[in-house]
Amino acid sequence: MKKIINDPADVVRESLEGLAVAFPDTLRVQLDPAVVSRADGPVTGKVALVSGGGSGHEPLHTGLVGLGMLDAAVPGPVFTSPTPDAVLAGVQAADGGAGVVLLVKNYTGDVLNFEVAAELAGAEGVPVRTVLIDDDVAVEDSTFTAGRRGIAGAVLVEKIAGAAAERGDGLDAVAEIATRVVRGVRSMGAALSGCTVPHSGEPSFTLAEDEIELGIGVHGEPGRRRMPLPPADALVAQLLDPVLDDLRAEAGDRVLLLVNGMGGTPLAELHLAARAAHGRLGERGLQVSRMLVGNYVTALEMQGMSLSVLRLDDEMLALWDAPVRTPALRWGA
Template identity: 65%
Template sequence: MKKLINDPKDVVVEAVAGFGAAHSDLVTVSLDPVFIARADAPVAGKVGIVSGGGSGHEPLHGGVVGFGMLDAAVPGPVFTSPTPDPILAATKAVDGGAGVLHIVKNYTGDVLNFETAADLALAEGIEVRSVIVDDDVAVKDSLYTAGRRGVAGTVLVEKLAGARAEAGGGLDEVADLATKVNERTRTMGVALTPCVVPHAGEPSFTLADDEIEIGIGIHGEPGRERIPLEPADRIVDRLLAPILEDLPYAPGERALVLVNGMGGTPQVELFIVFRRVAEALAERGIEVARSLVGNYTTSLEMQGVSITLLKLDDELIELWDAPVQTAALRWGR
């Protein structure tokens, strides 16, 4: 493998240190235990929001720490959950007295470790709520999950819950909003190539030169099927079909569309994908009211894409448009 790293065991700590140095106006970092917090944390009287999970999905989660989104992110080893200790440390660091919401992607290790950290925080007098994100429609269960996986839709949950918290929402209100967003969000992805985890040094799975995997997970978990490579429009139609089957839209309803790159996909290809998504939704009378195109929930250098639809209403549009200032998302401030 060829990677710009030093020692594989130091990848996460060195990356977090570099991220903190690059964005010192937005965040502070702790290297023992490892977590990233917004520079002004804790914000008195505001619900704190903490997320995290295995590294390798950047900019998720550290890249969305800041005003209007996360108060802290806890990166574990590559594709491996952080342990409860740094999650607890991050929770304590952002507790402004109004409680803390944990946003957790639905992977067994993440769920168990965040649950333990929440129990430890409660023992120290910090009220914690947890919302599990499970937006992936590809598979119901896998080696990593009980139920659906949490994937790129996590970015939307974090943005909208962050806006509600920034506006002064209480802990239950922010948790309810995050739950609402998760319930209205569906994602489906495809991989063109595998990725190489630094400590493994070899591809996490294999695909023939003319093969793609429909429904791939963000850690390289198997999807629904392997098929020969097809033109982009046909692949988009394959991804949209299960999303719209699982959460149907009536003509006139509005959607936020996230076309998310897996880390190794050029932007020119992402916009080709978005073009077909917008066209296919228009054919069904669905309005693309908001959109986001780029690398937000990656899988190291994997080539591929995921499509996420969030069914919007007036409340969610207002929260999406609310100001945000993070390394990955910035507008309105």
């Protein structure tokens, strides 16, 4: 294992300290418990968005804190859910008096710990709504979940719901638009290699030189099957077709396409895949109104990618285009 680290036990803390010095005008970082919040927060009278989960998926969620997206992110240990007290601290750091929407990826630890935190926040008089993200079409149940996993679609939920909160929507309205995005987005990924959690020192799984895992989860959970690595266009088709079939996308629909790297995939390869995905969507009669290509929901140094497709309406499109200023996404602000 080769990693640019000091003590494996200090990776998350030292990474957060680095994030704080890199973006002092955007973020505020506390370490015990670990919470990343807006430097200008809490914003009085604004509905706050809070998300989080195990570290190792950066820039999700800590790199998506700022104007137009999250008000706070709660990072747990690598691939491990944050505790309820940490999530509660995130709620307290974000709450501006208009209530808090919790955006939770569907992993058992996250679901349970965010649920407890929501109850604790409610007992303190903070109105809370919870939206569960479960966009992965690869498998129905997996190592860490009951039901579908939440993967790269989380980025789209956080951006669009974050813009709704920024424009002044109320608590129920922000939760509703987040729920609408969850219902309209589907994702599927593939891994070309495993990843190594710093404290373990061993890859989460191994693949033969010519082998991939189709439908992989972001922690290295198994997918649909292992198979020989096909050419890029064929791999894109095997990821995109199940996404579109499950989404029941129809000719004429406007969509947003996210081509997401898993941490170890060169941008040149992601753009090559974006070319193939854009063409295949066109063949299905779908209008690609917006695209996002890059590493947004990673699994440490895993080689691979995921494809996400969101069916857009006018409101979602306007909210996607609204100003955002975070470490990982920045436009119009």
